[in-house]
Structure formats: structure tokens, C-alpha cells
Amino acid sequence: MSDILKAMAQNFLGKSPKWYKQIIVAFLLINPILFYIDPFVAGWVLVVEFIFTLAMALKCYPLQPGGLLAIEAVILGMTSAKHVQVEVTANFEVILLLIFMVAGIYFMKDLLLFSFTKLVVTMKSKILLSLTFCLVSAFLSAFLDALTVIAVIIAVAVGFYSVYHKVASGKGQQDEHDHSSDHGLLENHRVDLEQFRAFLRSLVMHAGIGSALGGVCTLVGEPQNLIIAEQAHWQFVEFVLRMAPVTIPVLIAGLLTCILVEKFSKFGYGAKLPDSIRKILTDFNDEKSAKMTSQDKAKLIIQAIIGVWLIVGLAMHLAAVGLIGLSVIIFATAFTGITEEHALGKAFEEALPFTALLVVFFTIVAVIIDQHLFKPVIELVLQSEGDTQLALFYIANGFLSMVSDNVFVGTVYINEVKTALAEGLISRPQFDLLAVAINTGTNLPSVATPNGQAAFLFLLTSAIAPLLRLSYGTMVWMALPYTLVLTAVGLIGVIYNLAPMTDLMLEMGWLQPHVPGAVIPAH
Incomplete structure (x- = not known):
């Protein structure tokens, strides 16, 4: 026994x-x-x-x-199990996204690796390359979902890593290889591998921060943006304009931070691509290009067309994100000859463990709601007034988003503010300003921890994290300069920039005043 x-x-x-x-x-x-x-x-x-x-x-x-x-x-x-089910159902679109969109990106990895390899081997400046990763992620996240953008970055990073790791283990590109194990690694490659890990870590983190910089700007950037916009009756352009007094300075400050941490090699940044690895990636790129058959070229063309459909479909909200992901799977497999069930199954291996983890996370969110864990903070913030109220809303949302889910925090706070408006405790103009403070508060300081944003949590628990030695502590440390800068600049924007710039846009006719009390009822 x-x-x-x-x-x-x-x-x-x-x-x-x-x-x-x-x-x-x-x-x-x-x-x-x-x-x-x-x-x-x-x-x-x-x-x-x-x-x-x-x-x-x-x-x-x-x-x-x-x-x-x-x-x-x-x-x-x-x-209760019933409440967990309610939380899961309320976030069903996110679950669909994880199941189908991440798998869809898997079937576009040839095009992604082909495109990003050319970018990495031709762009010699690490600062310029980092800035490019950050900017591209910001732009894509403004119109696509941040999880989709991170899924693309993960696919690219795994591709780069596997190409080099196979060579560093003394194998050819056509040989079978487990890139998660360093047992077969040749001794003379170990130092380069560590530097390569640091190089990829920095690019992945710049891209992750970029997804937050872009995600805060538009109605479709993050799920809570859409929830807040619905409650405030804001359309796409109005949302962008109302956020701009805060988001534009933050974007500029974020890009400057990217340049500075790379230039001065601080907080785990600054690692350059070793020349030996650049040569391996260049040789891989040349070899792939030379051996490319008409069939291979046709696959890249199909994947490029699907990529255009992906961007258009998501930007125009032609369907739920997860359903667009499913269409990507169907198109990418039907037109590139992938028809076997086991070949399809591999694409879902990355997303399903995280999907299960997210359901567990929703259970914790249900506990937060049922035990009223945020109630003291909410009551304290609602007692303040004017600019102080804006600042406290921003800070409170930021702090709670670091330890919880920013979508949940944003939803709770916008509903509380909507109730305060309905009861006549605040004016409609103050409601609009508070909605901006809530949205920027949930999006910007939450980069501090992986649990703050679903995209960061996905990165932490993805296949690339153990390969690059990207731990929770490492992510917090590498995000720290961004956290300090984005939080501070966002707070300054909320206190000093938001109200004057909003009044100016109203005077110029860029924004239209809302009918007092016109807020959509809670779902």
C-alpha cells in the first residue's frame, strides 16, 4: 500500500x-x-x-x-458551475478564436516564414528590425485581434528557431528533428543558440507590446473596446477620435521606448542576430527559393490570397473572428492539398491546451464576481470627482487588469459608470471621459503581467516560451520599461490632455455631443 x-x-x-x-x-x-x-x-x-x-x-x-x-x-x-458556464458562454467568441484562428495561422506558416525570413536576413539594424516588429504588430492589432497577431508572431519565431536548431544539431533541413531538446546540439553552437534565443525573445516581446499599443486605439483592437463602445454609442471613427488624446502620445512613447531599450541593451533587449545564424537563415532562404516547385509557388500565392481575405474579413467584421479562422483552415487546406485527418490534427495542438486554461481562468473570474473582490475599489473610485475621478478610474482599472482579465475589469467598470449616469450621479460628457479612462486603463498598464492580457498569457503558455526560456518573470522584467512609460504617459494624457482635446474636437465638429443618458442597457 x-x-x-x-x-x-x-x-x-x-x-x-x-x-x-x-x-x-x-x-x-x-x-x-x-x-x-x-x-x-x-x-x-x-x-x-x-x-x-x-x-x-x-x-x-x-x-x-x-x-x-x-x-x-x-x-x-x-x-458555481452555472456561473462558470455563463462566463464561458459570454466569452465564446474568444474560445472560437483560439480553436480555429490559431489553427488557421498554422496552415499559413510557409508564407509567414518565407516573408519574415527575408525581412530578418535583409534588415541588418536590430533597432530598425525591432521597431518594424512593434509597428507591424500595432497596425495589425488595431484592425485584427491581438491573439491572431501573437499567433502569427509565435508561428514565425518557432519557424526561425527550428531552422537553426536543426542545423545546430548537425542535421539537414529534410531530416526529422525535435527542436525542443538540446541533447543533440553541437558544442560549438551552444553560445550562438543562447544569443539567438535572446534575439528572438526581444522581437517577440516588442511584437507583444506592439499588439497592446495598436489594440487600444480602435473599436476592434480588444474585446473590451467593443463592449465599452456599445455602452457609449460610439462608432468606429468616434472611438478612434475619443481615444486619440491618450493613445497617440502613448504610441509615440512606446516606439521611443522600443528604440531606447534596444540602443542601450537594457531589460533583456539588445541581443543581435549572430552572423553565423544569419548565414544559416540566408542559406535556408536561398535553398528554399531554389528548390521551390510550381506547386510550392502556387501554395504561397494561395496563402497570400487567404491572408488578404483574413485582413479584410476581420477589419470589416464579416463574421465572428473564430469563424473567419475556420474559413482560413478550409481554404488553406482545400487549395494546398492537405486532406488527411492527422495532418489537420497537428494544427490544433497549440491552441487547445490554452483554450482549456482560459476556461479555468474564467472560473477565477467568476469567483472575483461572486465574492465581490473589486467592490471596495469600485466604491472608492466612484466617490471621487472631476479630473481626480478620471485619474483614479485609470489607475484602478490598470491595477486590477494586472491581476485579473482586462475584458472583465472593463466590463465591470463601464457597467458601474453606466449605472451612475442613469442615476444622475455623473453627466453624459463625464461618462464619455470616464469611458476613455476605463478603456486606456484596462489596455495599457495590463502589459505589466502575462495574466493582464489574453495575448500575453497565450504567449507565456505557447510552444515558443520554453524554447526561448521566456518565463513569467522574464516577461514581467522585459515589459517593465514599457509598463512604466505607457502607464505614465497614459495617465498624463487622461488628466491633462483628454478633456481639453475632446472639447476642441466637439467645437470643430469632429465629434457630436450625445443625448444625455443615451446608453445601451447592460446585456
């Missing part, structure tokens, strides 16, 4: 360190006691515990330990 118990202890959370297993067990034992003493405290402890599982993602994928904590929360009554 003792052997069985010992074996069960060894099987629990697999190869995770013993200390990590003991901490998770301690969490599971202490939560019922805390919930019996004070449910509010127990709720906040659960949030911290879940963040811990995210921070230790390289020790153990967060789905298992986080899932155990979430199940325990439901059993204890911190929330």
Missing part, C-alpha cells in the same frame, strides 16, 4: 519539482479554512495562488494546478 501511495505522490503533477507539488497541496489545504474564516480574503488568496501557477508555467503547465484550484473553488461554493 505504501508503494502505491508513493507512486501516486510521484505521479501528482508529473515531473514538477517536489517543492512545487508541496506548495500546490498547501494551497488546496488552506483554501477551505480561509473560506470558512473570511470568503473575501479566501477569494483574493485564490487569485494570488492562480497567478503563482502562471508564474511557474515553465515548471508545470498552469492548466493542472490552476484547474485543481478552480475545481476546489466551485466545490467550496466560491462560485
